[in-house]
Amino acid sequence: MLQTQLEGHPLVYLDSAATGLKSRQVIEAMASFLTHSDAPIHRAAYATSQRATELYHAGRSKVQHLIGARSPTEVIFTRGTTDSINLLAASIAQARLRPGDEVWVSAMEHHSNLVPWQMACKASGARLRCIPMDAHGNLQLTAFPPQTRILAVSHIGNVTGTVNPIEQLAQMAHQVGAWLVVDGAQAVGHRPIDVQALNCDFYAFSGHKMGGPTGIGVLYGREELLNLLPPTRGGGDMVETVTFEATSYAELPLKFEPGTPMTAEAIGLGAAVDYLNAIGLDNIHRHEQQLLSQAHSLLEPIDGLRILGTPAERAGLISCTVDGVHPLDLATLLSCRGVAIRSGHLCAQPTMAHFGISGCWRISFGPYTTQEDLELFGEALHWAIGRIKKGQQDF
Numbered sequence: 001m002l003q004t005q006l007e008g009h010p011l012v013y014l015d016s017a018a019t020g021l022k023s024r025q026v027i028e029a030m031a032s033f034l035t036h037s038d039a040p041i042h043r044a045a046y047a048t049s050q051r052a053t054e055l056y057h058a059g060r061s062k063v064q065h066l067i068g069a070r071s072p073t074e075v076i077f078t079r080g081t082t083d084s085i086n087l088l089a090a091s092i093a094q095a096r097l098r099p100g101d102e103v104w105v106s107a108m109e110h111h112s113n114l115v116p117w118q119m120a121c122k123a124s125g126a127r128l129r130c131i132p133m134d135a136h137g138n139l140q141l142t143a144f145p146p147q148t149r150i151l152a153v154s155h156i157g158n159v160t161g162t163v164n165p166i167e168q169l170a171q172m173a174h175q176v177g178a179w180l181v182v183d184g185a186q187a188v189g190h191r192p193i194d195v196q197a198l199n200c201d202f203y204a205f206s207g208h209k210m211g212g213p214t215g216i217g218v219l220y221g222r223e224e225l226l227n228l229l230p231p232t233r234g235g236g237d238m239v240e241t242v243t244f245e246a247t248s249y250a251e252l253p254l255k256f257e258p259g260t261p262m263t264a265e266a267i268g269l270g271a272a273v274d275y276l277n278a279i280g281l282d283n284i285h286r287h288e289q290q291l292l293s294q295a296h297s298l299l300e301p302i303d304g305l306r307i308l309g310t311p312a313e314r315a316g317l318i319s320c321t322v323d324g325v326h327p328l329d330l331a332t333l334l335s336c337r338g339v340a341i342r343s344g345h346l347c348a349q350p351t352m353a354h355f356g357i358s359g360c361w362r363i364s365f366g367p368y369t370t371q372e373d374l375e376l377f378g379e380a381l382h383w384a385i386g387r388i389k390k391g392q393q394d395f
């Protein structure tokens with residue numbers, strides 16, 4: 001991908017917050033598995049099946065160590081962040097929410113950490129409430145009422161890049177006996193994550209945003225809480241014994257993983273973890289922070305450009321608008337110069353409403369993003385804004 005051309009120009013990829021590019025190691029691990037070791041796991045007696053099963057579980061233990069989970073049983077494979085949160089919200093709606101209970105979601109959530117909780121509240125009669133955000137894009141935290149059962153907050157906001165104070169939120173949640181669910185889609189792969197140090201109860205993320213494949217994600221949960229929750233999806237692999245009268249479920253993590261799993265994807269995810277560890281997550285974090293300050297110096301002088309939010313701590317992404325320039329026009333023109341950025345509401349319509357806009361554009365970084373990428377983006381941005389403004393004058 002880094003040697004690919006876009007509209008005849010070398011690709012400048014600044015959309016890693018939407019999906020991360022996959023390293024050669026990830027592609028090769030998946031290709032090698034599919035070429036030499038492909039077999040159904042957990043089911044068959046032949047050697048390739050056993051080998052496939054081992055590789056699949058090795059992927060899980062790599063993820064366990066990446067996030068500091070106590071045991072592999074706390075790592076549930078899902079199809080992505082959205083799937084993780086849907087699984088969790090549906091189970092919590094059944095087992096833990098009653099009329100009068102409250103679920104608190106922050107004002108900066110991606111739709112995937114909002115809509116499943118709306119559904120859970122609708123199904124259970126609980127009430128959905130909003131943790132407000134100030135003009136800088138920081139959460140405004142005050143004590144939660146005793147009827148709070150769930151706080152669901154992103155580790156890093158996908159519009160403002162705000163790094164939320166997860167340890168503090170965990171303490172506030174636990175003070176009232178609530179569980180803290182963290183949407184870590186924008187955090188994993190960009191900085192070291194230790195779920196025990198964060199003290200969260202659940203942590204959801206996607207393989208494809210951390211340089212792994214699409215179609216796989218993770219729901220981390222404390223073992224004692226996962227044991228309390230019922231599965232909401234049934235089928236093969238997640239059961240112990242089945243009769244027409246009753247079914248007993250398998251132990252964690254299989255209880256939440258019905259059906260033939262994503263074997264090649266789990267192996268690719270394991271390779272992504274190796275790749276991140278080889279570079280070092282501290283190094284990746286430092287690198288993205290350097291790019292962030294370069295991006296600030298490049299964007300701030302531009303006439304009419306507004307950066308959404310000035311949070312206390314920002315991760316490697318910036319969303320902007322430019323007066324009189326439609327985000328889609330800008331993104332389309334940039335694409336003509338080989339520059340890939342995201343535009344639109346970024347699956348965060350309430351956040352757009354908070355800033356009084358209907359859409360914006362965003363640049364975001366990964367370990368492979370270079371200073372030169374940003375320089376090329378800067379040149380293309382000036383050209384594109386100039387062209388749009390000139391077109392308006394001529395018109």
Ligand code: PMP
Nearest residue numbers: 080081082110112158183185206
């Ligand atoms: N949460 C956040 C903060 C995100 O940025 C995204 C992806 N844009 C998601 C959740 C959803 O991730 P996925 O589409 O991989 O399920």
